[in-house]
Amino acid sequence: xxxxxxxxxxxxxxxxxxxxxxxxxxxxxxxxxxxxxxEKATAMSQEEIIxxxxxxxLRGRGGxxxxxxxxxxxxxxxxxxxxxIVVNADESEPGTCKxxxxxxxxxxxxxxxxxxxGLAVGAQQGYIYIRGEFRYLIGVMDKAIxxxxxxxxxxxxxxxxxxxxHLATHSGAGAYECGEESALLESFEGKxxxxxxxxxxxxxxxxxxxxxxxxxxxxxxxxxxxxxxGAKYFADLGSPKNGGTRLFCLSGHVNRPGVYELPMGFxxxxxxxxxxxxxxxxxxxxxxxPGGSSCPVLKADECDLAMDFDTVxxxxxxxxxxxxxxxxxxxxxxxxxxRIMRFYAHESCGWCIPCREGTTWLKKLLQRMDDGMGQRSDxxxxxxxxxxxxxxxxxxxGDAAAMPTIAFVEKFREEFEAKVAA
Numbered sequence: 053x054x055x056x057x058x059x060x061x062x063x064x065x066x067x068x069x070x071x072x073x074x075x076x077x078x079x080x081x082x083x084x085x086x087x088x089x090x091e092k093a094t095a096m097s098q099e100e101i102i103x104x105x106x107x108x109x110l111r112g113r114g115g116x117x118x119x120x121x122x123x124x125x126x127x128x129x130x131x132x133x134x135x136x137i138v139v140n141a142d143e144s145e146p147g148t149c150k151x152x153x154x155x156x157x158x159x160x161x162x163x164x165x166x167x168x169x170g171l172a173v174g175a176q177q178g179y180i181y182i183r184g185e186f187r188y189l190i191g192v193m194d195k196a197i198x199x200x201x202x203x204x205x206x207x208x209x210x211x212x213x214x215x216x217x218h219l220a221t222h223s224g225a226g227a228y229e230c231g232e233e234s235a236l237l238e239s240f241e242g243k244x245x246x247x248x249x250x251x252x253x254x255x256x257x258x259x260x261x262x263x264x265x266x267x268x269x270x271x272x273x274x275x276x277x278x279x280x281x282g283a284k285y286f287a288d289l290g291s292p293k294n295g296g297t298r299l300f301c302l303s304g305h306v307n308r309p310g311v312y313e314l315p316m317g318f319x320x321x322x323x324x325x326x327x328x329x330x331x332x333x334x335x336x337x338x339x340x341x342p343g344g345s346s347c348p349v350l351k352a353d354e355c356d357l358a359m360d361f362d363t364v365x366x367x368x369x370x371x372x373x374x375x376x377x378x379x380x381x382x383x384x385x386x387x388x389x390x391r392i393m394r395f396y397a398h399e400s401c402g403w404c405i406p407c408r409e410g411t412t413w414l415k416k417l418l419q420r421m422d423d424g425m426g427q428r429s430d431x432x433x434x435x436x437x438x439x440x441x442x443x444x445x446x447x448x449x450g451d452a453a454a455m456p457t458i459a460f461v462e463k464f465r466e467e468f469e470a471k472v473a474a
């Protein structure tokens with residue numbers, strides 16, 4: 053869906069410059085409120101910036117939904133080590149496709165958000181870790197960084213105020229695992245992208261074992277609006293404790309798939325029917341994955357809910373990274389579960405046994421069931437195997453594979469039973 057023709061229900065905050073001529077350029081950005089928030093932030097204390105982000109209700113848009121201002125507040129002020137800002141642009145959750153658009157259409161918004169984060173914690177260096185397949189985005193980002201240096205926005209004398217901040221891109225190699233923050237840091241340091249044991253968390257020991265702020269692209273892109281227009285403005289856009297807007301990636305069996313910026317708390321059925329034009333071909337809604345493939349599925353009768361972190365969690369799923377996948381009445385749930393598990397079995401880094409072995413065996417069991425060779429006992433085995441993976445891995449990938457599988461089996465057990473051999 054072209055961004056110069058937004059849907060009437062959209063509230064365009066992070067995407068408000070999308071569709072402008074040459075929206076990637078620093079001239080377009082500056083002509084449309086660009087770097088005004090950075091200018092304002094240079095006159096604020098670290099505490100004032102962090103408190104403003106806390107008051108905005110901004111929660112991490114990468115999946116976990118942790119309060120951003122609180123996360124920044126964990127960075128130790130008196131550490132003798134240098135501090136870093138690292139951007140997770142390794143967008144790889146199936147069903148999610150919005151961070152890449154923020155870089156493609158408005159890279160300077162990301163730069164400004166990174167720099168404000170740097171002011172908030174006293175960092176002078178930032179890195180943008182970009183998924184390896186997004187080669188074109190690395191070029192877009194590098195060009196924007198060069199423009200920022202040329203205009204004195206980046207460098208040793210930011211905006212002529214004697215502030216130092218430098219920024220560079222770093223290419224990943226296309227591993228889903230490196231979307232997890234500690235594995236990302238390992239990869240960033242030139243090592244194999246295996247997750248770290250935590251604690252310590254990145255705020256204390258992140259990049260090069262130094263204090264690090266690590267958030268995803270959409271989270272950083274929200275920060276300039278919060279500083280420029282105020283925390284209350286941003287908070288009032290969303291629902292309680294869930295401030296702002298969210299870029300929802302609507303895909304699957306809908307008439308108008310696309311990325312839509314809507315207020316946090318927007319109703320899921322309205323998203324499907326009013327924004328997405330309803331289920332395609334006049335079919336009935338069967339199920340929805342509300343936040344990317346790692347999130348437990350919702351049945352059609354569970355979808356009349358507000359799309360914010362707390363409400364979706366109360367429905368025993370997750371808002372995740374905003375990837376809303378719609379499935380119509382003809383969807384084969386066993387095949388859907390198998391397709392997701394193939395992905396997680398392939399992407400497991402193999403570092404810990406419950407994930408490495410669990411995802412492989414779940415894939416084999418689901419494949420056997422889909423082939424019509426399964427046994428009734430396999431249904432119980434799939435559930436037990438999934439539950440035994442939960443909470444027993446170094447990173448959330450094991451949980452990301454187990455949780456949707458558990459939900460598929462529990463909510464659509466009759467479809468699994470229909471697949472087993474008589």
